[in-house]
Amino acid sequence: MNFFDNPFSTTAIAVILFVIVVLRAALRVLPEWERAVVLRLGRFQAVKGPGIIFLIPIIDTARIVDTRIVTMNVPRQEAITSDNVSVSVDAVVLFKVMDPRDAVVQITDYIQTASLIAQTTLRSVIGQAELDDLLARREKINQQLQSIIDEQTEAFGVKVTNVEVRDVILPEEMKRALARQAESERERRAKIIAAEGEYQAAEKLVQAAQMIAQQPAALQLRYLQTLAEITGERNTTVVFPIPMDLIRPLMDGALQYNPPQTPSKSRASGGIE
DSSP, X not given: OOXXXXXXXXXXXXXXXXXXXXXXXXXXXXXXXXXXXXXXXXXXXXXXXSEXXXXXXXTEEEEEEEOSOEEEEEEEEEEEOTTSOXXXXXXXXXXXXXXXXXXXXXXXXXXXXXXXXXXXXXXXXXXXXOHHHHHHOHHHHHHHHHHHHHHHHGGGXXXXXXXXXXXXXXXXXXXXXXXXXXXXXXXXXXXXXXXXXXXXXXXXXXXXXXXXXXXXXXXXXXXXXXXXXXXXSOOSOOOOOOOHHHHHHHHHHHHHHSOOOOOOHHHHTXXXX
16 A cells, blocks of 8 residues: 555645644744844734744734844035035945834835935035035034934934044145145244244343353353364364453553553653753
């Protein structure tokens, strides 16, 4: 007797296959980062996962939501800053689903919606900012973008964790203008540093003059030191003035030992007696 000719055996096989199919459809295994939004006859039932979840075949349907952080590139946007400079800007938005129920029930496609909101917000914020803020204080722009985008995506269970303005492209004439401005700024700083050096040198000269005025011997020592420096160089002829302060003591001593003689009165009158 053939095994398949037995009606009980055929029924048992059919039942086993049916149970396998039902269990395959009813049991789902979700990884740690996935959640299942279960709808029973079209109505929200529960959020299940991770691990093994059970679904009633035909009655229950599940929408799988990834709760990991999503990296989304915001396409390049053309905008005009508040100081009338045309720029091209792109950005990166990091977000994650905090409420899987709202991400499924409240909106059809939360990823596309977040992308469109980010594009609109990027153009709006750039239009309200100045070029200097966009180039030098980008962190402030990033925080403003994050706050505005997060406020709008919170309604459908999405949390924006970070926004970064990635690249700012300027027109060529603006790049040249910024280069000229940077060069002028460097020249201004160089002139200020040179002027400060001259001012400090003048202050030191005034202090030195005051000290020499209080101690005249310091001038003579400085003079001798200068002579030593000049003679140390390889010069054939050195011409330098001699200050009177150095030779006055010698002249006074010579006059003391050899006083000048005044002519006698008789000789002054011609020698007639």
